[in-house]
Amino acid sequence: MCAMIYLLSTVLGYVLASVLLLKCPSLLHRRKRETFRGMHISHRGGAGENLENTMAAFRHAVELGTDMLELDCHLTKDEQVVVSHDTHLQRSTGVDAYVSDLTYAELPPYLCKLDVAFKREFVCEGGEDKHIPLLRDVFEAFPETPVNVDIKVNNDTLIRKVSELVTKYNREHLTVWGNARNNIVQKCYKENPRIPVLFSLQRVLLLLLLFYTGLLPFVPLKEQFLEIPMPSIMTKLKDPARISRSQRLMTWLADTLLMRKTLFEHLKARGIQVYVWVLNDEDDFQRAFDLGATGIMTDFPTKLKDFMEKRSLTKHH
Template identity: 70%
Template structure:
Protein backbone atom coordinates (compact mmCIF):
# COMPACT_ATOMS: atom_id res chain seq x y z
CA UNK A 1 0.00 0.00 0.00
CA UNK A 2 2.73 2.44 0.98
CA UNK A 3 4.68 1.60 -2.15
CA UNK A 4 1.61 2.18 -4.30
CA UNK A 5 0.95 5.55 -2.67
CA UNK A 6 4.58 6.57 -3.10
CA UNK A 7 4.55 5.53 -6.77
CA UNK A 8 1.30 7.40 -7.38
CA UNK A 9 2.60 10.55 -5.71
CA UNK A 10 5.86 10.34 -7.67
CA UNK A 11 4.10 9.88 -11.00
CA UNK A 12 1.58 12.61 -10.17
CA UNK A 13 4.36 15.00 -9.17
CA UNK A 14 6.34 14.24 -12.31
CA UNK A 15 3.30 14.76 -14.56
CA UNK A 16 2.39 17.99 -12.76
CA UNK A 17 5.93 19.32 -13.05
CA UNK A 18 6.11 18.38 -16.72
CA UNK A 19 2.79 20.07 -17.47
CA UNK A 20 3.71 23.22 -15.59
CA UNK A 21 7.11 23.47 -17.19
CA UNK A 22 5.66 22.98 -20.65
CA UNK A 23 3.03 25.68 -20.10
CA UNK A 24 5.15 28.13 -18.14
CA UNK A 25 8.79 27.04 -17.91
CA UNK A 26 9.88 30.48 -16.67
CA UNK A 27 7.34 30.73 -13.88
CA UNK A 28 10.17 31.57 -11.49
CA UNK A 29 13.22 30.55 -13.49
CA UNK A 30 15.14 31.89 -16.41
CA UNK A 31 17.37 29.46 -18.25
CA UNK A 32 20.89 29.86 -16.90
CA UNK A 33 23.35 30.91 -19.60
CA UNK A 34 26.99 31.46 -18.75
CA UNK A 35 29.86 33.10 -20.58
CA UNK A 36 31.57 29.75 -21.18
CA UNK A 37 30.70 26.15 -21.97
CA UNK A 38 32.83 23.28 -20.71
CA UNK A 39 33.00 19.87 -22.34
CA UNK A 40 36.45 19.00 -21.02
CA UNK A 41 37.19 19.65 -17.34
CA UNK A 42 40.51 18.74 -15.71
CA UNK A 43 40.06 17.46 -12.15
CA UNK A 44 42.78 18.95 -9.92
CA UNK A 45 44.44 19.89 -13.19
CA UNK A 46 44.55 16.26 -14.32
CA UNK A 47 45.74 14.30 -11.30
CA UNK A 48 46.71 11.17 -13.24
CA UNK A 49 49.01 12.93 -15.71
CA UNK A 50 50.75 15.41 -13.39
CA UNK A 51 50.80 15.88 -9.62
CA UNK A 52 47.39 17.19 -8.59
CA UNK A 53 46.81 20.91 -8.10
CA UNK A 54 50.24 21.99 -9.34
CA UNK A 55 51.09 24.62 -11.93
CA UNK A 56 52.60 21.86 -14.05
CA UNK A 57 49.25 20.04 -14.05
CA UNK A 58 47.29 23.17 -14.91
CA UNK A 59 49.67 24.14 -17.72
CA UNK A 60 49.54 20.64 -19.20
CA UNK A 61 45.73 20.62 -19.09
CA UNK A 62 45.51 24.03 -20.77
CA UNK A 63 48.03 22.93 -23.41
CA UNK A 64 45.91 19.84 -24.07
CA UNK A 65 42.93 22.15 -24.62
CA UNK A 66 40.83 21.75 -21.50
CA UNK A 67 37.77 23.98 -21.24
CA UNK A 68 38.01 24.34 -17.46
CA UNK A 69 40.42 23.76 -14.59
CA UNK A 70 39.02 22.31 -11.36
CA UNK A 71 40.96 23.03 -8.18
CA UNK A 72 40.65 23.21 -4.39
CA UNK A 73 41.49 26.02 -1.98
CA UNK A 74 42.59 26.39 1.63
CA UNK A 75 43.90 29.25 3.74
CA UNK A 76 47.39 29.18 5.22
CA UNK A 77 48.38 30.52 8.63
CA UNK A 78 49.43 33.82 7.05
CA UNK A 79 46.09 33.95 5.19
CA UNK A 80 47.33 33.08 1.73
CA UNK A 81 44.86 31.27 -0.54
CA UNK A 82 46.70 28.10 -1.50
CA UNK A 83 45.62 25.49 -4.04
CA UNK A 84 45.42 22.10 -2.34
CA UNK A 85 42.79 19.43 -1.87
CA UNK A 86 43.50 18.24 1.66
CA UNK A 87 43.37 20.35 4.79
CA UNK A 88 45.87 17.93 6.34
CA UNK A 89 49.35 17.69 4.84
CA UNK A 90 50.02 14.00 5.57
CA UNK A 91 48.70 12.31 2.43
CA UNK A 92 50.25 14.70 -0.06
CA UNK A 93 53.51 15.61 1.67
CA UNK A 94 54.20 12.95 4.29
CA UNK A 95 54.45 15.69 6.92
CA UNK A 96 51.94 15.78 9.75
CA UNK A 97 50.08 19.03 10.25
CA UNK A 98 47.40 21.24 8.73
CA UNK A 99 47.73 23.88 6.04
CA UNK A 100 45.97 26.38 8.30
CA UNK A 101 48.77 26.03 10.85
CA UNK A 102 51.64 26.69 8.43
CA UNK A 103 52.71 29.90 6.66
CA UNK A 104 52.77 29.59 2.89
CA UNK A 105 56.56 29.96 2.67
CA UNK A 106 56.95 27.02 5.05
CA UNK A 107 54.63 24.57 3.32
CA UNK A 108 56.38 21.30 2.43
CA UNK A 109 56.62 20.01 -1.12
CA UNK A 110 54.47 17.20 -2.46
CA UNK A 111 55.74 13.64 -2.30
CA UNK A 112 57.42 12.23 -5.38
CA UNK A 113 54.42 9.97 -6.04
CA UNK A 114 50.74 10.41 -5.22
CA UNK A 115 47.79 8.07 -5.55
CA UNK A 116 45.01 9.14 -7.91
CA UNK A 117 41.89 9.32 -5.75
CA UNK A 118 39.34 8.31 -8.39
CA UNK A 119 41.41 5.66 -10.18
CA UNK A 120 42.17 2.39 -8.40
CA UNK A 121 45.80 1.35 -8.16
CA UNK A 122 46.92 4.38 -10.11
CA UNK A 123 49.80 6.63 -9.07
CA UNK A 124 51.23 9.78 -10.55
CA UNK A 125 54.93 10.46 -10.29
CA UNK A 126 56.19 13.99 -9.83
CA UNK A 127 58.17 15.98 -12.33
CA UNK A 128 60.10 19.06 -11.34
CA UNK A 129 57.03 20.86 -9.95
CA UNK A 130 56.07 19.63 -6.48
CA UNK A 131 54.85 22.94 -5.03
CA UNK A 132 51.40 24.00 -3.89
CA UNK A 133 50.63 27.15 -5.88
CA UNK A 134 48.70 30.18 -4.76
CA UNK A 135 45.33 30.77 -6.35
CA UNK A 136 46.57 34.09 -7.68
CA UNK A 137 49.34 32.22 -9.54
CA UNK A 138 46.67 30.23 -11.41
CA UNK A 139 44.59 33.30 -12.20
CA UNK A 140 47.65 35.18 -13.47
CA UNK A 141 48.93 32.27 -15.57
CA UNK A 142 45.59 31.42 -17.20
CA UNK A 143 43.59 34.67 -17.46
CA UNK A 144 41.17 33.34 -20.09
CA UNK A 145 40.61 29.82 -18.76
CA UNK A 146 37.46 29.11 -16.72
CA UNK A 147 38.23 27.81 -13.23
CA UNK A 148 36.05 25.74 -10.93
CA UNK A 149 37.02 26.65 -7.34
CA UNK A 150 36.11 24.20 -4.59
CA UNK A 151 36.14 26.04 -1.24
CA UNK A 152 37.27 23.16 0.95
CA UNK A 153 36.61 24.56 4.44
CA UNK A 154 33.92 26.68 6.04
CA UNK A 155 36.07 29.76 6.55
CA UNK A 156 34.66 33.26 6.04
CA UNK A 157 38.09 34.76 5.42
CA UNK A 158 38.87 32.19 2.74
CA UNK A 159 35.58 32.86 0.97
CA UNK A 160 36.09 36.62 1.13
CA UNK A 161 39.66 36.43 -0.15
CA UNK A 162 38.70 34.19 -3.07
CA UNK A 163 35.93 36.61 -4.02
CA UNK A 164 38.30 39.57 -3.82
CA UNK A 165 40.80 37.75 -6.01
CA UNK A 166 38.15 36.85 -8.60
CA UNK A 167 37.18 40.52 -8.77
CA UNK A 168 40.79 41.72 -8.91
CA UNK A 169 41.56 39.50 -11.89
CA UNK A 170 38.24 40.28 -13.60
CA UNK A 171 37.10 36.66 -13.49
CA UNK A 172 33.51 36.80 -12.27
CA UNK A 173 32.42 35.59 -15.73
CA UNK A 174 35.09 32.85 -15.81
CA UNK A 175 34.74 31.35 -12.34
CA UNK A 176 32.31 28.97 -10.67
CA UNK A 177 32.65 28.19 -6.96
CA UNK A 178 31.04 26.35 -4.08
CA UNK A 179 31.26 23.09 -2.18
CA UNK A 180 29.23 19.96 -1.48
CA UNK A 181 28.42 21.59 1.88
CA UNK A 182 25.32 23.76 1.67
CA UNK A 183 26.65 26.05 4.42
CA UNK A 184 29.72 26.87 2.34
CA UNK A 185 27.77 27.26 -0.88
CA UNK A 186 25.32 29.66 0.78
CA UNK A 187 28.18 31.75 2.15
CA UNK A 188 29.77 31.90 -1.29
CA UNK A 189 26.55 33.18 -2.82
CA UNK A 190 26.06 35.71 -0.04
CA UNK A 191 29.64 36.98 -0.36
CA UNK A 192 29.41 37.48 -4.12
CA UNK A 193 26.24 36.49 -5.99
CA UNK A 194 27.82 37.57 -9.29
CA UNK A 195 30.11 34.52 -9.26
CA UNK A 196 28.15 31.47 -10.48
CA UNK A 197 27.64 28.97 -7.67
CA UNK A 198 27.45 25.17 -7.72
CA UNK A 199 24.63 23.10 -6.30
CA UNK A 200 25.68 21.62 -2.97
CA UNK A 201 24.86 17.96 -2.33
CA UNK A 202 21.80 18.73 -0.14
CA UNK A 203 20.54 21.11 -2.81
CA UNK A 204 20.94 18.47 -5.53
CA UNK A 205 18.78 16.10 -3.48
CA UNK A 206 16.30 18.89 -2.82
CA UNK A 207 16.19 19.69 -6.53
CA UNK A 208 15.29 16.11 -7.34
CA UNK A 209 12.59 16.09 -4.65
CA UNK A 210 11.08 19.33 -5.95
CA UNK A 211 11.00 17.93 -9.45
CA UNK A 212 9.19 14.72 -8.52
CA UNK A 213 6.67 16.47 -6.26
CA UNK A 214 5.75 19.04 -8.87
CA UNK A 215 7.00 22.00 -6.84
CA UNK A 216 10.06 22.90 -8.91
CA UNK A 217 8.40 25.71 -10.92
CA UNK A 218 7.48 27.51 -7.69
CA UNK A 219 10.87 27.46 -5.94
CA UNK A 220 13.57 30.06 -6.77
CA UNK A 221 17.02 28.66 -7.50
CA UNK A 222 20.21 30.68 -7.08
CA UNK A 223 22.62 28.03 -8.36
CA UNK A 224 23.82 28.09 -11.96
CA UNK A 225 25.84 24.86 -12.28
CA UNK A 226 24.98 21.22 -11.66
CA UNK A 227 28.08 19.21 -10.78
CA UNK A 228 27.23 15.64 -9.86
CA UNK A 229 28.92 12.22 -9.55
CA UNK A 230 28.00 9.27 -11.72
CA UNK A 231 28.38 6.07 -9.67
CA UNK A 232 27.86 3.30 -12.22
CA UNK A 233 25.81 1.18 -9.85
CA UNK A 234 22.99 3.73 -9.62
CA UNK A 235 23.37 5.48 -12.96
CA UNK A 236 20.30 3.89 -14.50
CA UNK A 237 18.15 5.07 -11.62
CA UNK A 238 19.34 8.62 -11.02
CA UNK A 239 20.61 9.57 -14.45
CA UNK A 240 17.91 8.27 -16.75
CA UNK A 241 17.63 10.34 -19.93
CA UNK A 242 13.90 10.82 -19.28
CA UNK A 243 13.83 11.14 -15.49
CA UNK A 244 16.05 12.71 -12.91
CA UNK A 245 18.80 15.26 -13.08
CA UNK A 246 19.20 15.62 -16.82
CA UNK A 247 15.54 16.18 -17.59
CA UNK A 248 15.57 18.90 -14.92
CA UNK A 249 18.79 20.48 -16.06
CA UNK A 250 17.82 20.56 -19.72
CA UNK A 251 15.14 23.09 -18.83
CA UNK A 252 17.23 25.53 -16.84
CA UNK A 253 20.99 24.91 -17.10
CA UNK A 254 23.51 24.92 -19.90
CA UNK A 255 26.17 23.47 -17.60
CA UNK A 256 25.88 19.95 -16.18
CA UNK A 257 29.17 18.35 -15.17
CA UNK A 258 29.73 14.71 -14.27
CA UNK A 259 32.71 13.71 -12.14
CA UNK A 260 35.16 12.05 -11.90
CA UNK A 261 35.25 9.84 -15.01
CA UNK A 262 38.45 8.22 -16.23
CA UNK A 263 37.66 5.75 -19.01
CA UNK A 264 36.04 5.82 -22.44
CA UNK A 265 33.01 3.80 -21.38
CA UNK A 266 32.07 6.33 -18.70
CA UNK A 267 32.84 9.27 -20.99
CA UNK A 268 30.44 7.83 -23.57
CA UNK A 269 27.78 7.10 -20.99
CA UNK A 270 27.86 10.63 -19.60
CA UNK A 271 27.59 12.30 -23.00
CA UNK A 272 24.88 9.86 -24.12
CA UNK A 273 22.85 10.81 -21.07
CA UNK A 274 23.09 14.49 -21.95
CA UNK A 275 25.91 15.80 -19.78
CA UNK A 276 27.37 19.11 -20.86
CA UNK A 277 30.85 18.24 -19.67
CA UNK A 278 32.99 15.56 -18.07
CA UNK A 279 35.54 16.04 -15.31
CA UNK A 280 38.55 13.74 -15.50
CA UNK A 281 41.96 12.95 -14.04
CA UNK A 282 43.16 12.10 -17.59
CA UNK A 283 42.90 15.26 -19.72
CA UNK A 284 44.76 13.72 -22.67
CA UNK A 285 42.54 10.63 -22.69
CA UNK A 286 39.37 12.75 -22.58
CA UNK A 287 40.66 15.02 -25.34
CA UNK A 288 41.36 12.02 -27.58
CA UNK A 289 37.91 10.59 -26.85
CA UNK A 290 36.16 13.88 -27.69
CA UNK A 291 38.09 14.28 -30.94
CA UNK A 292 37.67 10.65 -31.92
CA UNK A 293 33.91 10.80 -31.42
CA UNK A 294 33.35 14.25 -32.89
CA UNK A 295 31.83 15.65 -29.71
CA UNK A 296 31.41 19.39 -30.09
CA UNK A 297 30.38 22.06 -27.60
CA UNK A 298 26.61 22.56 -27.36
Protein backbone atom coordinates in the same frame (compact mmCIF):
# COMPACT_ATOMS: atom_id res chain seq x y z
CA MET B 1 -19.04 13.15 -6.64
CA CYS B 2 -18.45 16.75 -7.70
CA ALA B 3 -15.66 17.07 -5.18
CA MET B 4 -13.99 13.93 -6.60
CA ILE B 5 -14.24 15.26 -10.16
CA TYR B 6 -12.83 18.62 -9.04
CA LEU B 7 -9.92 16.88 -7.27
CA LEU B 8 -9.14 14.69 -10.30
CA SER B 9 -9.24 17.65 -12.66
CA THR B 10 -6.96 19.64 -10.36
CA VAL B 11 -4.46 16.79 -10.14
CA LEU B 12 -4.60 16.27 -13.90
CA GLY B 13 -4.03 19.98 -14.48
CA TYR B 14 -1.04 19.96 -12.15
CA VAL B 15 0.44 16.90 -13.87
CA LEU B 16 -0.01 18.39 -17.34
CA ALA B 17 1.50 21.71 -16.23
CA SER B 18 4.44 19.90 -14.64
CA VAL B 19 5.10 17.85 -17.78
CA LEU B 20 4.86 20.95 -19.99
CA LEU B 21 7.17 23.04 -17.80
CA LEU B 22 9.63 20.17 -17.46
CA LYS B 23 10.04 20.26 -21.24
CA CYS B 24 9.67 24.04 -21.66
CA PRO B 25 10.86 25.71 -18.43
CA SER B 26 11.30 29.05 -20.23
CA LEU B 27 7.52 29.47 -19.95
CA LEU B 28 8.05 30.15 -16.24
CA HIS B 29 11.77 30.78 -15.69
CA ARG B 30 14.19 33.10 -17.41
CA ARG B 31 17.07 31.04 -18.78
CA LYS B 32 20.32 31.67 -16.92
CA ARG B 33 23.00 33.36 -18.98
CA GLU B 34 25.98 31.11 -19.75
CA THR B 35 29.26 33.03 -19.83
CA PHE B 36 31.20 29.86 -20.63
CA ARG B 37 30.52 26.19 -21.35
CA GLY B 38 32.64 23.58 -19.59
CA MET B 39 32.60 20.30 -21.50
CA HIS B 40 36.16 19.09 -20.89
CA ILE B 41 37.04 19.66 -17.20
CA SER B 42 40.43 18.77 -15.71
CA HIS B 43 40.07 17.46 -12.14
CA ARG B 44 42.81 18.96 -9.96
CA GLY B 45 44.37 19.92 -13.27
CA GLY B 46 44.48 16.29 -14.41
CA ALA B 47 45.69 14.27 -11.43
CA GLY B 48 46.37 11.17 -13.52
CA GLU B 49 48.82 12.88 -15.86
CA ASN B 50 50.62 15.34 -13.56
CA LEU B 51 50.84 15.83 -9.81
CA GLU B 52 47.47 17.18 -8.72
CA ASN B 53 46.86 20.90 -8.25
CA THR B 54 50.28 21.97 -9.55
CA MET B 55 51.01 24.64 -12.12
CA ALA B 56 52.49 21.92 -14.34
CA ALA B 57 49.15 20.06 -14.28
CA PHE B 58 47.17 23.22 -15.02
CA ARG B 59 49.53 24.26 -17.82
CA HIS B 60 49.33 20.81 -19.43
CA ALA B 61 45.52 20.82 -19.31
CA VAL B 62 45.24 24.33 -20.74
CA GLU B 63 47.68 23.49 -23.56
CA LEU B 64 45.48 20.47 -24.38
CA GLY B 65 42.54 22.84 -24.70
CA THR B 66 40.58 21.98 -21.55
CA ASP B 67 37.44 24.09 -21.08
CA MET B 68 37.84 24.36 -17.32
CA LEU B 69 40.27 23.71 -14.48
CA GLU B 70 38.90 22.22 -11.26
CA LEU B 71 40.92 22.95 -8.13
CA ASP B 72 40.71 23.12 -4.33
CA CYS B 73 41.54 26.00 -1.99
CA HIS B 74 42.79 26.35 1.57
CA LEU B 75 44.10 29.21 3.69
CA THR B 76 47.60 29.21 5.21
CA LYS B 77 48.55 30.58 8.62
CA ASP B 78 49.58 33.88 6.97
CA GLU B 79 46.21 33.99 5.12
CA GLN B 80 47.45 33.07 1.66
CA VAL B 81 44.92 31.28 -0.59
CA VAL B 82 46.68 28.12 -1.77
CA VAL B 83 45.63 25.43 -4.22
CA SER B 84 45.61 22.12 -2.35
CA HIS B 85 43.01 19.40 -1.84
CA ASP B 86 43.65 18.07 1.65
CA THR B 87 43.23 19.91 4.94
CA HIS B 88 46.11 17.83 6.34
CA LEU B 89 49.37 17.46 4.40
CA GLN B 90 50.29 13.86 5.27
CA ARG B 91 48.92 12.17 2.14
CA SER B 92 50.22 14.66 -0.38
CA THR B 93 53.54 15.72 1.17
CA GLY B 94 54.36 13.19 3.89
CA VAL B 95 54.42 15.98 6.48
CA ASP B 96 52.26 15.70 9.60
CA ALA B 97 50.78 19.20 9.58
CA TYR B 98 47.67 21.13 8.62
CA VAL B 99 47.78 23.70 5.83
CA SER B 100 46.28 26.25 8.20
CA ASP B 101 49.12 25.78 10.73
CA LEU B 102 51.91 26.69 8.30
CA THR B 103 52.81 29.90 6.51
CA TYR B 104 53.00 29.79 2.75
CA ALA B 105 56.81 29.80 2.88
CA GLU B 106 56.72 26.78 5.23
CA LEU B 107 54.57 24.58 3.00
CA PRO B 108 56.44 21.40 1.96
CA PRO B 109 56.58 20.15 -1.65
CA TYR B 110 54.39 17.34 -2.92
CA LEU B 111 55.66 13.77 -2.85
CA CYS B 112 57.04 12.35 -6.10
CA LYS B 113 54.17 9.83 -6.31
CA LEU B 114 50.52 10.39 -5.46
CA ASP B 115 47.61 7.95 -5.63
CA VAL B 116 44.83 8.92 -8.03
CA ALA B 117 41.64 8.70 -5.97
CA PHE B 118 39.30 7.91 -8.86
CA LYS B 119 41.44 5.31 -10.65
CA ARG B 120 41.94 2.05 -8.78
CA GLU B 121 45.55 1.17 -7.98
CA PHE B 122 46.88 4.02 -10.11
CA VAL B 123 49.77 6.21 -9.01
CA CYS B 124 50.82 9.44 -10.72
CA GLU B 125 54.54 10.08 -10.83
CA GLY B 126 55.28 13.78 -11.03
CA GLY B 127 57.97 15.72 -12.81
CA GLU B 128 59.90 18.75 -11.63
CA ASP B 129 56.95 20.74 -10.31
CA LYS B 130 56.05 19.66 -6.76
CA HIS B 131 55.18 23.16 -5.58
CA ILE B 132 51.84 24.07 -3.93
CA PRO B 133 50.72 27.17 -5.87
CA LEU B 134 48.75 30.22 -4.87
CA LEU B 135 45.31 30.72 -6.39
CA ARG B 136 46.66 34.05 -7.59
CA ASP B 137 49.31 32.18 -9.62
CA VAL B 138 46.59 30.25 -11.47
CA PHE B 139 44.52 33.36 -12.20
CA GLU B 140 47.57 35.23 -13.50
CA ALA B 141 48.82 32.35 -15.67
CA PHE B 142 45.45 31.49 -17.26
CA PRO B 143 43.39 34.70 -17.46
CA GLU B 144 40.94 33.32 -20.05
CA THR B 145 40.44 29.82 -18.61
CA PRO B 146 37.31 29.11 -16.53
CA VAL B 147 38.08 27.76 -13.06
CA ASN B 148 35.93 25.65 -10.74
CA VAL B 149 36.93 26.48 -7.15
CA ASP B 150 36.14 24.02 -4.36
CA ILE B 151 36.21 25.89 -1.03
CA LYS B 152 37.49 23.07 1.17
CA VAL B 153 36.86 24.52 4.65
CA ASN B 154 34.16 26.64 6.25
CA ASN B 155 36.32 29.72 6.76
CA ASP B 156 34.93 33.23 6.28
CA THR B 157 38.36 34.69 5.56
CA LEU B 158 39.06 32.07 2.88
CA ILE B 159 35.73 32.79 1.19
CA ARG B 160 36.29 36.54 1.33
CA LYS B 161 39.83 36.30 -0.03
CA VAL B 162 38.81 34.01 -2.91
CA SER B 163 36.05 36.48 -3.80
CA GLU B 164 38.54 39.36 -3.68
CA LEU B 165 40.92 37.50 -6.03
CA VAL B 166 38.12 36.65 -8.44
CA THR B 167 37.09 40.31 -8.50
CA LYS B 168 40.65 41.63 -8.73
CA TYR B 169 41.39 39.48 -11.79
CA ASN B 170 37.99 40.23 -13.35
CA ARG B 171 36.95 36.57 -13.34
CA GLU B 172 33.38 36.63 -12.07
CA HIS B 173 32.25 35.49 -15.52
CA LEU B 174 34.90 32.70 -15.59
CA THR B 175 34.52 31.21 -12.12
CA VAL B 176 32.17 28.85 -10.32
CA TRP B 177 32.62 28.07 -6.63
CA GLY B 178 31.11 26.09 -3.80
CA ASN B 179 31.38 22.87 -1.85
CA ALA B 180 29.28 19.83 -0.95
CA ARG B 181 28.46 21.52 2.38
CA ASN B 182 25.46 23.80 2.16
CA ASN B 183 26.67 26.32 4.77
CA ILE B 184 29.79 26.98 2.67
CA VAL B 185 27.77 27.51 -0.52
CA GLN B 186 25.40 29.89 1.30
CA LYS B 187 28.35 31.93 2.54
CA CYS B 188 29.87 32.02 -0.96
CA TYR B 189 26.62 33.27 -2.45
CA LYS B 190 26.21 35.90 0.27
CA GLU B 191 29.83 37.06 -0.09
CA ASN B 192 29.58 37.55 -3.86
CA PRO B 193 26.32 36.63 -5.64
CA ARG B 194 27.89 37.57 -8.98
CA ILE B 195 30.04 34.41 -8.90
CA PRO B 196 27.92 31.39 -9.92
CA VAL B 197 27.59 28.65 -7.29
CA LEU B 198 27.37 24.86 -7.37
CA PHE B 199 24.58 22.79 -5.84
CA SER B 200 25.56 21.58 -2.36
CA LEU B 201 24.77 17.99 -1.37
CA GLN B 202 21.74 19.19 0.59
CA ARG B 203 20.48 21.07 -2.45
CA VAL B 204 21.10 18.06 -4.72
CA LEU B 205 18.88 15.96 -2.46
CA LEU B 206 16.22 18.69 -2.54
CA LEU B 207 16.57 18.86 -6.33
CA LEU B 208 15.87 15.12 -6.59
CA LEU B 209 12.88 15.39 -4.25
CA LEU B 210 11.43 18.21 -6.35
CA PHE B 211 12.11 16.28 -9.57
CA TYR B 212 10.43 13.06 -8.45
CA THR B 213 7.40 14.86 -6.99
CA GLY B 214 6.91 16.91 -10.15
CA LEU B 215 7.50 20.20 -8.34
CA LEU B 216 10.88 21.07 -9.88
CA PRO B 217 9.49 22.98 -12.90
CA PHE B 218 7.74 25.41 -10.53
CA VAL B 219 10.70 26.16 -8.23
CA PRO B 220 13.33 28.87 -8.91
CA LEU B 221 16.99 27.81 -8.55
CA LYS B 222 19.87 30.13 -7.68
CA GLU B 223 22.58 27.64 -8.66
CA GLN B 224 24.02 27.58 -12.15
CA PHE B 225 26.03 24.34 -12.01
CA LEU B 226 25.04 20.83 -10.95
CA GLU B 227 28.23 18.89 -10.20
CA ILE B 228 27.46 15.27 -9.32
CA PRO B 229 29.19 11.91 -9.18
CA MET B 230 28.24 8.95 -11.35
CA PRO B 231 27.56 6.46 -8.54
CA SER B 232 28.19 3.40 -10.74
CA ILE B 233 31.92 4.19 -10.91
CA MET B 234 32.24 3.46 -7.18
CA THR B 235 32.19 -0.28 -7.91
CA LYS B 236 35.29 0.22 -10.09
CA LEU B 237 37.25 1.87 -7.30
CA LYS B 238 37.17 -1.10 -4.91
CA ASP B 239 38.22 -4.72 -5.11
CA PRO B 240 35.04 -6.47 -6.37
CA ALA B 241 35.46 -9.15 -3.69
CA ARG B 242 35.23 -6.47 -0.99
CA ILE B 243 31.94 -4.96 -2.20
CA SER B 244 28.94 -6.34 -0.30
CA ARG B 245 25.56 -7.01 -1.82
CA SER B 246 24.04 -4.12 0.15
CA GLN B 247 26.75 -1.75 -1.14
CA ARG B 248 26.01 -2.83 -4.71
CA LEU B 249 22.30 -2.28 -4.13
CA MET B 250 22.83 1.20 -2.67
CA THR B 251 25.15 2.12 -5.55
CA TRP B 252 22.59 0.92 -8.10
CA LEU B 253 19.80 2.83 -6.37
CA ALA B 254 21.82 6.06 -6.16
CA ASP B 255 22.83 5.72 -9.79
CA THR B 256 19.26 5.08 -10.92
CA LEU B 257 17.94 8.12 -9.03
CA LEU B 258 20.72 10.52 -10.02
CA MET B 259 21.58 9.67 -13.60
CA ARG B 260 18.37 10.91 -15.24
CA LYS B 261 18.40 12.30 -18.75
CA THR B 262 15.05 14.06 -18.24
CA LEU B 263 16.47 15.89 -15.22
CA PHE B 264 19.65 16.89 -17.07
CA GLU B 265 17.73 18.15 -20.08
CA HIS B 266 15.40 20.23 -17.90
CA LEU B 267 18.30 21.85 -16.08
CA LYS B 268 20.12 22.58 -19.34
CA ALA B 269 16.98 24.23 -20.72
CA ARG B 270 17.14 26.55 -17.68
CA GLY B 271 20.79 27.42 -18.39
CA ILE B 272 22.14 25.17 -15.63
CA GLN B 273 25.17 23.13 -16.65
CA VAL B 274 25.51 19.50 -15.52
CA TYR B 275 28.99 18.17 -14.71
CA VAL B 276 29.60 14.49 -13.93
CA TRP B 277 32.68 13.51 -11.91
CA VAL B 278 35.23 11.97 -11.75
CA LEU B 279 35.20 9.85 -14.89
CA ASN B 280 38.36 8.17 -16.19
CA ASP B 281 37.12 5.46 -18.57
CA GLU B 282 35.71 5.78 -22.08
CA ASP B 283 32.53 3.82 -21.32
CA ASP B 284 31.73 6.29 -18.53
CA PHE B 285 32.51 9.26 -20.81
CA GLN B 286 30.06 7.85 -23.34
CA ARG B 287 27.33 7.20 -20.79
CA ALA B 288 27.57 10.70 -19.31
CA PHE B 289 27.28 12.40 -22.71
CA ASP B 290 24.47 10.03 -23.76
CA LEU B 291 22.57 11.09 -20.62
CA GLY B 292 22.91 14.71 -21.63
CA ALA B 293 25.68 15.89 -19.28
CA THR B 294 27.17 19.18 -20.48
CA GLY B 295 30.59 18.39 -19.05
CA ILE B 296 32.84 15.64 -17.73
CA MET B 297 35.44 16.04 -15.01
CA THR B 298 38.45 13.73 -15.45
CA ASP B 299 41.89 12.97 -14.05
CA PHE B 300 43.04 12.12 -17.58
CA PRO B 301 42.52 15.19 -19.79
CA THR B 302 44.40 13.65 -22.74
CA LYS B 303 42.16 10.57 -22.71
CA LEU B 304 39.00 12.69 -22.59
CA LYS B 305 40.28 14.96 -25.37
CA ASP B 306 41.05 11.95 -27.60
CA PHE B 307 37.62 10.48 -26.87
CA MET B 308 35.86 13.73 -27.78
CA GLU B 309 37.87 14.13 -30.98
CA LYS B 310 37.15 10.55 -32.08
CA ARG B 311 33.43 11.16 -31.66
CA SER B 312 33.51 14.74 -32.97
CA LEU B 313 32.05 16.06 -29.74
CA THR B 314 32.02 19.85 -29.41
CA LYS B 315 30.45 22.37 -27.07
CA HIS B 316 27.48 22.53 -29.43
CA HIS B 317 26.94 18.74 -29.18
